[in-house]
Each structure stands twice: as structure tokens, then as C-alpha cells.
Amino acid sequence: MKVKAFIAVIVASCCFIAVSIAQEDNSALLERIKPVGKLQIAGAAPPQAAVAAGPRSGKDIYAGACTACHAIGVLGAPKTQVSAEWQPRLDEKGFDQVWKNAIDGIGAMPPMGACGDCTDDDIKAAIEYMIEGI
Ligand code: HEC
Numbered sequence: 001m002k003v004k005a006f007i008a009v010i011v012a013s014c015c016f017i018a019v020s021i022a023q024e025d026n027s028a029l030l031e032r033i034k035p036v037g038k039l040q041i042a043g044a045a046p047p048q049a050a051v052a053a054g055p056r057s058g059k060d061i062y063a064g065a066c067t068a069c070h071a072i073g074v075l076g077a078p079k080t081q082v083s084a085e086w087q088p089r090l091d092e093k094g095f096d097q098v099w100k101n102a103i104d105g106i107g108a109m110p111p112m113g114a115c116g117d118c119t120d121d122d123i124k125a126a127i128e129y130m131i132e133g134i
Contacts, residue, residue: 058125065115066126075108083134090131099124 062070062080069077078085089098102123105111112118113126 056122056125058127058129061115061118061122061126062129065113065118066130069109069113070130077109078130080130081133086131086134090134095127099127102127 056064067080069075070080073079073085078089093101099120102109103112103120112123115122118126
């Protein structure tokens with residue numbers, strides 16, 4: 001009797017593991033990446049993180065929510081302040097469309113870059129920082 005129960009537990013855990021592995025996809029990856037950006041807000045600028053309603057610069061927003069992917073081009077993200085990666089997008093779509101795509105999400109990028117407390121204007125400011133000097 002006990003052996004049967006033991007076997008049942010083993011079989012159940014195998015199924016659970018198989019299901020977990022099957023669910024491993026891009027969105028799970030994005031979920032795991034997300035907290036890294038949030039941690040950086042707290043680590044990089046504690047006084048501003050405490051004043052939630054205060055205005056944040058594009059650079060602050062970028063540092064908190066976008067740098068995780070855009071600093072080194074994770075998942076093909078255009079790299080920050082690298083003209084060759086941004087100029088073709090800006091030429092082809094124009095700033096407003098690129099901005100809208102960042103709000104709605106595009107390809108592997110989640111809507112708003114997964115920044116839960118960003119407004120549309122915050123996203124705009126972060127993009128302006130990413131394309132500064134281009
Ligand atoms: C999880 C990774 C990730 C995060 C975080 C992220 N991005 Fe992106 N971003 C991408 C990827 C990947 C692309 C390229 C998507 C494509 O063209 O298929 C992209 C593209 C863009 C583009 C170009 C859109 C276009 O139309 O060409 C903009 C603008 C942008 N991101 C802004 C931001 C801003 C602003 C933030 C922070 C608030 C941010 N991203 C956070 C991954 C990310």
C-alpha cells in the first residue's frame with residue numbers, strides 16, 4: 001500500500017516537471033528578466049524610488065526599466081545610443097510609431113517594456129534618452 005502511494009507521488013512529480021518544462025517559453029523568460037530592472041531602480045536611485053509621484057528623467061526611467069535589454073541588445077533590442085541600430089527604425093517608422101510600438105509592445109519586447117508604473121510620456125522620455133545624440 002505504502003509503495004503504491006510512493007509510486008503515485010513519483011509519477012505525479014514527473015508530470016509536474018514535464019508540464020513546467022513545457023510551459024517554459026518567451027513570456028516566462030520575460031517574467032524572469034523583469035524584476036532585474038525593478039531591482040536596479042531601488043539600487044540606483046533610492047531617494048527617487050521613495051518619492052513615487054515625483055518626476056523622473058528619461059535616464060532614470062531607462063535605468064530602471066529598459067537597460068536590462070537595451071544596454072546589450074537582449075533578444076535583438078536596439079542598443080542604447082547606437083545610431084546604426086536606431087536610425088533605420090526611426091527612418092522607416094518615424095518617432096511617433098516607434099514610441100507607439102514601445103507602448104503596445106513589439107516582437108520580444110513586452111508592452112511598456114514591462115514597466116508597471118510608467119506613463120506613455122515616461123516611455124517617450126526613456127526613448128529620447130536611448131536615441132540621444134543620434
Ligand atoms: C525584455 C526586454 C526589453 C525591455 C525590458 C525593454 N525592451 Fe524595448 N525592445 C526590446 C526588443 C527585443 C526590441 C526589438 C523588437 C523588434 O523590433 O522585434 C525592442 C524595441 C524597442 C523599441 C523600438 C520599437 C520599434 O518600433 O522599432 C523601442 C522604442 C523600445 N524598445 C523602447 C523601450 C523602452 C522605452 C523600454 C523601457 C521602458 C524598453 N524598450 C524595455 C526588448 C526590451
